Amino acid sequence: MDYQDIIYEVRGPAAWITINRPEKYNAFRGITCEELIHAIGKAGWDKSIAAIVLTGAGQKAFCTGGDQSAHDGAYDGRGTIGLPVEELQSLIRDVPKPVIARVNGYAIGGGNVLVTCCDLAIASATAVFGQVGPKVGSVDPGFGTALLARGVGEKKAREIWMLCRRYSAQQALEMGLVNTVVPADELDAEVERWCMEIHALSPTAIAIAKKSFNLDSENIRAISGMGMQALSLFYQTEESREGVKAFLEKRPPKFR
Ligand code: 2NE
16 A cells, blocks of 8 residues: 555564644544554564554654545545544454554644553653644543543543643643654654664564553443444534634634
8 A cells, every 4th residue: 555644664673653734733634534544454464573663753742633625514535524533442452462653843733542442652842742622612522531531530531521622742641642742853763762672572472462552441432433423423413513613713712
């Protein structure tokens, strides 16, 4: 498969998968999700790969979620909401390798959900985290809400969704959203170190450990499925459309 929106590279024992849409702050559209699904599946079942690194191109953003310029009452691709995003989130969990989020900038909306779904997250000190759905007439329910709560606790997860604030890398570390924070110019070296450490370990033991962690939160996959059905109906409403319109017009939304 020739990739248009992502870059796939093998660096030592790891597959590095980069969302390559810096002009859109690495927001994903339909084809981005399809390519990510293909690439993660490919790396996930390649025996020579010990870990998968997921990141964004450039210095500004890791990923800012769904591409709002490809959204008109639905996104522009396959799936319940026009993005096979719940498949992508599930696959990150299903592949038998650790998936490491290399968070190089904004991890906002669906980008923050990708961080949540990854097994490990290493952040640049310049990274910024947050959910934005209720600001733009959206929500990423299931992994975006319930799995987030498993990581950061119920009250913090509800604050993240109900206030839509932005959080620094240090705050993300304190709440348990990321594993470590390093200066921006040390990010790649740190990620490579973690990949080498994983490479030295038993791949089967790691795969079983990953599956066993996942089984304990497996019910959340079904919440995502149900949530996306609700979201597809919400996207048809004036309230949701106003959120997208306001973001694109760079003005505060008028929901009430
Ligand atoms: C990332 C953030 C906080 C940056 O804010 P700021 O003020 O520093 O920059 P600005 O001007 O907002 O953004 C810079 C450029 O990036 C584009 C903007 O439109 C702008 O483009 P230009 O005007 O320079 O041409 N940009 C940023 N994010 C984009 C996006 N997601 N889609 C398209 N263009 C984007 C701020 O930009 C922000 O909050 N972005 C997130 C917006 C957003 O609504 N994300 C989707 C949330 S819903 C979702 O992700 C989702 C899902 O993942 C799964 C299921 C359902 C929903």
